[in-house]
Amino acid sequence: MLYDITKLGIIPNLGRGFMSNYSKQRECIINIIRDLRTHPTAEEIYMKVKQVDEKISRSTVYRNINILVENGDVNKISMPVGPDRYDYNHEMHNHIICEKCGKVYDFYYDIPKSLRKEIENQLLGKISLGESIEIKGICYECKSKKEK
Amino acid sequence: MLYDITKLGIIPNLGRGFMSNYSKQRECIINIIRDLRTHPTAEEIYMKVKQVDEKISRSTVYRNINILVENGDVNKISMPVGPDRYDYNHEMHNHIICEKCGKVYDFYYDIPKSLRKEIENQLLGKISLGESIEIKGICYECKSKKEK
DNA sequence: TTCCATGCAAATCGTTTGCATAAAC
């Protein structure tokens, strides 16, 4: 083992069969996703990884992204348009997504207790609110295009 | 013209080239989407329409859904898993979506001024919040599955 | 008689899967 993957804050889930084996590809993918702050698509991650490991395959990238999402280390953002985007779980933050072009902006806001309570009341025993929220909006670029 | 499509509350955008021509398929699709309150997928809408018009094609359904979304009459809900879902814009409501299974629940809540203001401040001149919000959560069914 | 919508099939996009090989343990 060249590097200890746990140093990256990724806890191998040996019991589950996930992340149990080191590979230089896996380490590279994790490093790159962790360092990108651009809400990249799988393709963008793949391209970035390719700059380091010329021979890596798309499916290896997809497979590892899915494992990271499954483990909760990476957040998957479903897009209203185009391919899904991914975001390493650093400090708590929320997203607002343009429903026309899919551009993602971060914002910081503690979900008010009143909202949590309201949702809990309305959806008693059905669903609970996640830690971070994603809201749809429309960016000014798309808005001005629309008004033409 | 057999029926006046404007009676459905759909204003034909003649100037834009959208919804300018009546067709029985189009009317049927609009009626069905408006009456479904189940956040159906395109395929589910297609199946429902097919019960009325046996010979309708999938692409006609997709094309008309897109026009309705474009016009703002129908809301497209991007799913974390599986195909997108659609919702006719009746009275104002918000969605909470299970990020594991994609199930959609409605809830009613006026977005607090503090949240609007906060987002406006943080994203000055970039993006503005839409009228309804979509939040991710995890439903109790998926949560209990996960805990096993 | 012009324009627009339809139906069909093929194409496309993003992603997953089966399988043989290679690397990790």
Add this chain to the structure above:
DNA sequence: GTTTATGCAAACGATTTGCATGGAA
């Protein structure tokens, strides 16, 4: 030596598109 990850190519699901045809204005 057994398990798990990789690379490749093929398969897949959801959606869009090109084109010939038919209906609406």
